[in-house]
Amino acid sequence: MPIAFKGELGEYQAETFDALVMKVGHGVTGHVALTGKTYYTANARTDDQAATIPGTEDVDESLLVVPLCYSERCIGTVALSKLGVDQFDSEDQRMLEVLASHAVVAFENARLFQDERESARTSLALLNLSRGLTNVADIEQVLQESLRAVPELLGCSQTQAWIRDPDSGEFHLGGHLGFLEKFQEALRTQIVAPAIAAEFLLSLEDPFVLPKHIVAEIPAQHRLLDDIREVLVAPMRWEPDGLGMLVVISPSEDQEFTPSHLRLARGIADITSLALGNARRFDELERAYVSTVEALANALEAKDEYTEDHCRALARMSMAIGAELGLAGEELKTLELGALFHDIGKIGISSEMIRKPAPLTAAEREIMNRHTIIGEQILAPVPFLQPVRPIIRSSHERWDGEGYPDALAGEDIPLESRIVCVCDAYHAMTSDRPYRSALPEREAIRRLKQAAGTQFDPNVVEAFVRVHDRGDLHTH
Known part of the structure; x- marks a missing residue:
């Protein structure tokens, strides 16, 4: 995928960047990206390695492509092209390789800075979620606060939280966010059967992704989507036998979940699990207090x-x-x-x-x-x-x-x-x-x-x- 371009593509009328997109291993730029080695062709028109861009003229063209390598890893390429045969020499190649070596360091530093900034942002968001749930004693409120954190951390606006009924083993909806009104009633009435929960949750602790071909097999009335997208599921567990799941829908058909999404979902699920355990203990303590006061009320009734x-x-x-x-x-x-x-x-x-x-x-x-x-x-x-x-x-x-x-x-x-x-x-x-x-x-x-x-x-x-x-x- 090109990130910068200067020059013209002859009579090509479409978007320049679209024309220059090349798969790894395909064409001269793809070959350099795959091998990590400089490639020079005196005439791309007659070079079997070169690929013709549809919609452009078939002309004599010199092409010099240098890899952007960092720690034995090729992160991109720099390409020079010029009309005519054999337009570049060894000095041009040396200069371009020096330029590429400086550029790759700058790119990598920028990437590291961006990663650090993103890591700091997500860490702060997780910390804020943890702080926000510290004193929340209501299970429904815990789930709503956790659902509201998903768009910021995962970039996904549609999410659900499900809680297992300890008596029936069924999973019931605990909260949802971002679904169209036409799906909300169906959400409220849906139940996840114990057999399905056992297959996907009871034996798993880490978040996992349901790929689109699996999602496509789910009946439309249960899928609650107009299209087919990936679904991320993050199990939640809390003492002594609490079990639930956070379900996140990919923003679009084309977007796939990454390992980073799975790690962040694990963080949200772990924080939510801890808060749910605290809420449950608070609820038990609350019931104990009420029972104590009711015992006093019973003593009063005897009077x-x-x-x-x-x-x-x-x-x-x-x-x-x-x-x-x-x-x-x-x-x-x-x-x-x-x-x-x-x-x-x-x-x-x-x-x-x-x-x-x-x-x-x-x-x-x-x-x-x-x-x-x-x-x-x-x-x-x-x-x-x-x-x-x-x-x-x-x-x-x-x-x-x-x-x-x-x-x-x-x-x-x-x-x-x-x-x-x-x-x-x-x-x-x-x-x-x-x-x-x-x-x-x-x-x-x-x-x-x-x-x-x-x-x-x-x-x-x-x-x-x-x-x-x-x-x-x-x-x-």
């Missing part, structure tokens, strides 16, 4: 039979109202935990007071009101439950500032606490208590509306009424 149904119903209602108000993802998860554990502090209140069949005295009410502070303190040692603590502490604050324990008002009260407060009041009003019977739902709704703007956030009450009227409250 007050009402509390069990109340907390779980309150969590369901709060999730519905939170979604109505635009909360999603981690926000809804935090709200659910806040609602589930909002009364956990009652574990520090005497059973007699909790079960008292009559309204509490002022002194008893003061003691009871401390349960929000106690609940917040119970969760203090649990790292991942820190966002839940303010919800519990403020779950009995009032919109007008007359609540407890901090007399917060309006939007100074966390939104999640305002949601829990409304749901808590509704469920309490519509449940039987030792000292009174349940109110009808219509009356409970009327009282919520009446207290909107004083006890309750008006926006939360409106959202509650909308969800209730649609029948989406899910109190049971």
